[in-house]
Amino acid sequence: MTHSEPRALRQLILVTGPARSGKSEWAETRAAGSGKQVIYVATGLVDETDLEWMRRLEQHRNRRLVDWETLEVPIELPAVVRKASPSDCLLIDSVGTWTANLLEQEAQVWANVQQDLLGALKSTAADVILVGEETGWGVVPAYPAGRLFRDRLGTLVRQIGAIANSVYLITGGYALNLSALGTPLPPANN
Numbered sequence: 001m002t003h004s005e006p007r008a009l010r011q012l013i014l015v016t017g018p019a020r021s022g023k024s025e026w027a028e029t030r031a032a033g034s035g036k037q038v039i040y041v042a043t044g045l046v047d048e049t050d051l052e053w054m055r056r057l058e059q060h061r062n063r064r065l066v067d068w069e070t071l072e073v074p075i076e077l078p079a080v081v082r083k084a085s086p087s088d089c090l091l092i093d094s095v096g097t098w099t100a101n102l103l104e105q106e107a108q109v110w111a112n113v114q115q116d117l118l119g120a121l122k123s124t125a126a127d128v129i130l131v132g133e134e135t136g137w138g139v140v141p142a143y144p145a146g147r148l149f150r151d152r153l154g155t156l157v158r159q160i161g162a163i164a165n166s167v168y169l170i171t172g173g174y175a176l177n178l179s180a181l182g183t184p185l186p187p188a189n190n
Helices: 021-031 053-063 075-084 097-099 109-125 144-163
Strands: 010-018 037-042 069-072 088-094 129-133 165-169 174-177
Touching: 010 021, 021 037, 021 053, 021 129, 021 165, 037 129, 069 109, 075 088, 075 097, 075 109, 097 129, 097 144, 109 144, 129 144
Parallel strands: 010 129, 010 165, 037 069, 037 088, 088 129
Antiparallel strands: 165 174
């Protein structure tokens, strides 16, 4: 990949918030306004036996602009980020689904994959908009897999937020620019 644009022009944007808050729509609006070729990176696994899940995927497909390219990438997200060019805007939806796809990985393997993604995000010349869910606002999950998912996703979203140019919280029908309103914390440790 050639880096013909100055690094300062590259945007890394994190869009986070609770379920059904409008995260994806906000991210799609940002991507459409980027002036770049939008590549929609769908991380969801297609399961035709889950009709409700298939309806959700179809809703997302129906909102995409016709000139957007779509890649289905449930696992190899870092490789896609690395291959992107300066003329691309990657819209990754979503970090939570990608994390869930890799939930069965051992702790050290997950740590390596997570660092691989963060390294790819730091080095890409493309604009990247990531949708990341907030799962830790409720009770502690009663089962180990739920706690593992919540902890891994929470840490990853925080780490992405630490390297992002902008972080938006979508809630209650509003998009809040946390980068402009908040004070950043040090990056989270694994």
